[in-house]
Amino acid sequence: xxxxxxxxxxxxxxxxxxxxxxxxxxxxxxxxxxxxxxxxxxxxxxxxxxxxxxxxxxxxxxxxxxxxxxxxxxxxxxxxxxxxxxxxxxxxxxxxxxxxxxxxxxxxxxxxxxxxxxxxxxxxxxxxxxxxxxxxxxxxxxxxxxxxxxxxxxxxxxxxxxxxxxxxxxxxxxxxxxxxxxxxxxxxxxxxxxxxxxxxxxxxxxxxxxxxxxxxxxxxxxxxxxxxxxxxxxxxxxxxxxxxxxxxxxxxxxxxxxxxxxxxxxxxxxxxxxxxxxxxxxxxxxxxxxxxxxxxxxxxxxxxxxxxxxxxxxxxxxxxxxxxxxxxxxxxxxxxxxxxxxxxxxxxxxxxxxxxxxxxxxxxxxxxxxxxxxxxxxxxxxxxxxxxxxxxxxxxxxxxxxxxxxxxxxxxxxxxxxxxxxxxxxxxxxxxxxxxxxxxxxxxxxxxxxxxxxxxxxxxxxxxxxxxxxxxxxxxxxxxxxxxxxxxxxxxxxxxxxxxxxxxxxxxxxxxxxxxxxxxxxxxxxxxxxxxxxxxxxxxxxxxxxxxxxxxxxxxxxxxxxxxxxxxxxxxxxxxxxxxxxxxxxxxxxxxxxxxxxxxxxxxxx
Numbered sequence: 001x002x003x004x005x006x007x008x009x010x011x012x013x014x015x016x017x018x019x020x021x022x023x024x025x026x027x028x029x030x031x032x033x034x035x036x037x038x039x040x041x042x043x044x045x046x047x048x049x050x051x052x053x054x055x056x057x058x059x060x061x062x063x064x065x066x067x068x069x070x071x072x073x074x075x076x077x078x079x080x081x082x083x084x085x086x087x088x089x090x091x092x093x094x095x096x097x098x099x100x101x102x103x104x105x106x107x108x109x110x111x112x113x114x115x116x117x118x119x120x121x122x123x124x125x126x127x128x129x130x131x132x133x134x135x136x137x138x139x140x141x142x143x144x145x146x147x148x149x150x151x152x153x154x155x156x157x158x159x160x161x162x163x164x165x166x167x168x169x170x171x172x173x174x175x176x177x178x179x180x181x182x183x184x185x186x187x188x189x190x191x192x193x194x195x196x197x198x199x200x201x202x203x204x205x206x207x208x209x210x211x212x213x214x215x216x217x218x219x220x221x222x223x224x225x226x227x228x229x230x231x232x233x234x235x236x237x238x239x240x241x242x243x244x245x246x247x248x249x250x251x252x253x254x255x256x257x258x259x260x261x262x263x264x265x266x267x268x269x270x271x272x273x274x275x276x277x278x279x280x281x282x283x284x285x286x287x288x289x290x291x292x293x294x295x296x297x298x299x300x301x302x303x304x305x306x307x308x309x310x311x312x313x314x315x316x317x318x319x320x321x322x323x324x325x326x327x328x329x330x331x332x333x334x335x336x337x338x339x340x341x342x343x344x345x346x347x348x349x350x351x352x353x354x355x356x357x358x359x360x361x362x363x364x365x366x367x368x369x370x371x372x373x374x375x376x377x378x379x380x381x382x383x384x385x386x387x388x389x390x391x392x393x394x395x396x397x398x399x400x401x402x403x404x405x406x407x408x409x410x411x412x413x414x415x416x417x418x419x420x421x422x423x424x425x426x427x428x429x430x431x432x433x434x435x436x437x438x439x440x441x442x443x444x445x446x447x448x449x450x451x452x453x454x455x456x457x458x459x460x461x462x463x464x465x466x467x468x469x470x471x472x473x474x475x476x477x478x479x480x481x482x483x484x485x486x487x488x489x490x491x492x493x494x495x496x497x498x499x500x501x502x503x504x505x506x507x508x509x510x511x512x513x514x515x516x517x518x519x520x521x522x523x524x525x526x527x528x529x530x531x532x533x534x535x536x537x538x539x540x541x542x543x544x545x546x547x548x549x550x551x552x553x554x555x556x557x558x559x560x561x562x563x564x565x566x567x568x569x570x571x572x573x574x575x576x577x578x579x580x581x582x583x584x585x586x587x588x589x590x591x592x593x594x595x596x597x598x599x600x601x602x603x604x605x606x
Contacts, residue, residue, distance in 0.1 A: 004228065004258055005271040007062070007157065008251045009239040013046035016061075017053055018244045021396045023255025025272040026060040028093060030240060031080055034073075035064040036095075036114055038186035040240040044083060051088045055493040056453045056486055057274040057396055060090035064240075066112035067186045068096045068519040068538055078102050088494050093135070095170060095184070098522030100129065101529075106499035108132055110157070114170040114184065116515075120148050121508045127154045128505035132498055135236065138164060138218070139296050139555040142230045149231025156231055160224065161250055161284065162238025164215040164295060166192045166554050171515050173539045173551040177603055178586060182540050184517055193310035197582045198558065200575040207307070209348070212558055212581065214310040216303075219284060219292035224257050227297070228268070245389050246287045253282035273418065275399075275455065279392030285315035286382045300597070302561055309350035313343060314380030320373055322362065328371050329362030334379070336363055341381030346370030352380065400454035400485070402446050406463025413446075415481045417454060420492060422484040426477065428467035438466040445474040452482045506531040514539045515550075548589065552601040559592060559599075566594050 008024035010016030016027045029050065030040045051061050063084050069077050077099070084092060085105045092107055094100075095114040110133040111117060111126050118137035126134050133155035136145065140158075149156055165172065175189040176182040193214050198207040218238070220227060227235065235258070237250050255276065262268045284292075291306050291313055306313070318332030336342070336355045342365065343352040357364035365371065403414040411426040432438030439461055447456050469477075507527060511534035518524055519538035527535050543549075559566055564574060579590045581601065591600040 001269045002267055003233065003271040004262070004268055005060075005234040006251065006254055006258055007234050007236040008247060009162075009237055009242065010050070010247070011040045011240055011242065012042060013049050015242075015244045015247050016050040018393075019247050019251050020054055020057065020059050021276060021394070022248045022252040022278060022392070023276050024059060024251050025270055026062060026090070026234070027054065028062040028064060028236075028240070031063050031065055031084060033080065034067045034069060034077055034186070035240075036066045036112070036183075036186045037064075037240045044087060047084070047089070048087050052490065055088070055490045057272050057398060058493060059272045059274075061088075062091045062093055062110060063089045064093045064112070065099070066093045066095040066114050068184045068517050068523075068540065069098065070541075071520045074098070074102075074520065074522065078104070081107060088497075090497055091133070095517070096519070096523060097526040098520045100502050101522040101526050106501060108498040109500045110135060112169075113137060113159070116168050116170040118168060120144075120151065123148055123152060123154065125505065125508055127152050128503065130501050130503045132500055133157055133234070135159075136232075137168060139168060141299055142223070142226050142297050145227070145232065146230040155233050157234035157236055158227060158232045159218060159238055160220040160227065160235045160254065161218055162242075163290075164218050164238075166213045166215050166556050167552040168554065170517060171553050174588075174601065176540060177543075177551045184519075184538070184540060191583070192552075194583050199580050199582060201578055201580075202576050204575065206575055206579070207562075210307040211305065211310050212307065212561075213554075213556075214290070214305055214307075215295075215556065216291035216293050216306055217289045218295050219289070220294055220297065221253070221257060221284065223294055223297060224254070225261050228261060242288065245386055248389050248392060249280075249282050249287045250284055252276075252278045252280075253284050256282060273398055274396040274453075276396050277394035279394060280385065280388040283315075283385070286379075286385045288312040288380075289314065296555060300555075300560065302563065304556055304561060308345055308348065311343070311350055312380050313350075314341075314378045315382070317342070317377045317379050320371055320375040320377060323368065323371055323373060323375075324361060326368055327359055327362045327364055328368065328375075330377055332377075336379065337383055339381075339383030340379055341383075343378050343380050344370060344375050346372075346375070354381075396453065397455035398453055399457035400449065400482075401458045401460075402456065402481075403460045404442055404446065404462065406461075406465055406467060411467060411469070411477075413477060413481050415485045417485060417489065420485065420489050422481060422488050424477065424481050424484065426469075428469065430468040432466045432468040435466050438468065441471060442466070442469075442474060445471060446478050448475075448478065449482065453486065454482060504529055510534070512536060514542075514544060515553075547605045548602050550591075550600045551588070551603045554599045554601070555597065557592065557597070557599045558590065566592055 005025040007026045008019035010027045010029040054061050085107050091110050093110045093112045095112045111131050113135040117134045135157045172183045174191045179189045181187040181189040195209045318330045320328045321331050322329045340355040351370045353365045353367040401416045405412040413424045507530040513536045517538045581588045589602040589604045
């Protein structure tokens with residue numbers, strides 16, 4: 001059977017447990033430090049709490065330690081890795097190859113998308129190094145993924161939903177160039193969400209104050225089966241900074257889609273176990289989104305950005321038909337309620353307000369400014385939906401069978417869940433006077449599993465002579481046997497953890513530049529061991545000394561997005577090159593590599 005894993009983000013322990021209870025087969029969360037989301041760290045006590053809960057359902061816990069580090073941080077990061085292994089994490093997501101040179105337990109490592117896993121030769125190198133899973137670059141197409149899968153035994157993980165980085169991950173230095181806040185150190189200032197002017201070589205403005213690098217979000221709902229068939233086994237939701245409402249909704253949505261696929265394809269199964277009861281109807285449009293696309297999975301398309309704003313648009317409601325001083329009416333089957341947040345475009349900006357009431361004429365917004373006839377209204381906060389999601393806390397359950405056998409002066413209680421079984425024996429000396437009532441008491445008390453992770457599937461009580469045992473003692477037996485079963489499930493999970501054995505295999509280049517992000521002596525050692533003779537320092541260690549250097553490389557192309565693809569557009573219809581992006585005092589030159597279908601954003605020193 002092929003296993004499919006839905007991998008959900010967790011900002012903290014509470015969000016992790018919410019994700020598990022709404023269908024996640026695995027979760028990923030930050031450690032105390034060195035994660036690519038500096039604001040989403042977790043202490044060891046919280047990580048351990050998540051592990052103990054997750055492993056009951058065979059849900060795996062991956063921890064991100066996926067920033068680059070400096071030499072003076074080597075001991076600190078090594079200690080964190082060892083502590084995480086001892087806690088029982090299933091894998092650690094990394095970027096910095098210096099980690100692979102450390103003396104560590106046999107930790108299972110997944111190679112972060114921050115390692116720019118965009119080519120087959122790179123992915124094959126990680127396989128030859130002993131890495132067990134690669135998180136693919138978002139820029140790969142379904143065809144490219146299938147080709148990679150056909151030539152590697154590695155597990156392939158891909159993003160299926162959420163925010164997109166416009167740069168190839170790991171190769172964005174724009175934030176550090178602007179503000180000394182490094183994306184590779186978990187502190188990106190998100191310059192891709194800024195507004196820019198696009199100008200030609202003569203200073204003519206082509207686009208003014210436009211969010212030309214702000215991609216809409218990824219949504220693969222309609223192509224999830226294509227990703228499965230291409231060879232993806234782990235389906236990753238972006239969002240370690242998102243709240244529980246988002247995580248519950250998006251996790252439940254994709255869990256339903258995977259279950260639907262499996263119902264029609266019996267060769268597949270979920271990677272975890274347990275029954276999740278969802279208290280709402282999932283809808284991705286009701287959570288944070290900037291509009292959506294399938295990015296490059298189905299090839300290059302236009303419409304990847306929202307030039308107006310990088311903010312959440314939400315779900316389209318309809319067009320305004322009439323409006324007055326403090327009201328508007330709308331042509332829509334969707335009903336708005338008090339507390340709903342709405343947004344709309346007005347004079348090149350995204351404005352928002354809140355619904356505070358309703359009259360005979362229409363809805364009453366907190367602020368009517370900008371709402372006119374024909375205005376397209378979106379709901380970016382669904383008050384009733386949020387309340388439903390907040391109340392969805394039914395937990396997760398796994399089936400359990402209990403069998404009791406009474407023999408001469410001995411009670412044997414067996415609890416079983418799946419292939420895991422525990423047994424408890426208790427001696428007794430007194431026979432119950434009322435046999436029927438005593439048998440009923442055992443049946444009733446052993447069935448009370450509400451405060452455990454189990455749901456009773458069956459109970460058998462065998463033996464002709466039922467002993468006299470107080471209700472409190474039966475309850476104690478139930479608690480002990482279910483605790484033993486939980487502990488054995490956790491123990492077996494840890495025994496079967498994947499491990500990594502690091503090997504030495506030649507790198508596919510003899511020289512690497514700053515885009516390989518080598519920031520410490522261990523990473524230098526890693527590449528030199530593997531045949532690399534020239535190893536440049538990372539951008540964060542030493543900025544390039546040339547007058548012009550690349551701060552971002554993207555597969556997304558502004559010219560293609562604006563309908564001026566250099567391969568298809570007549571020269572006389574093109575602007576004067578080179579083109580520049582400007583933001584405040586910063587000026588960046590655009591370089592178009594049509595052979596690779598890539599765009600470089602270059603810093604030009606004045």
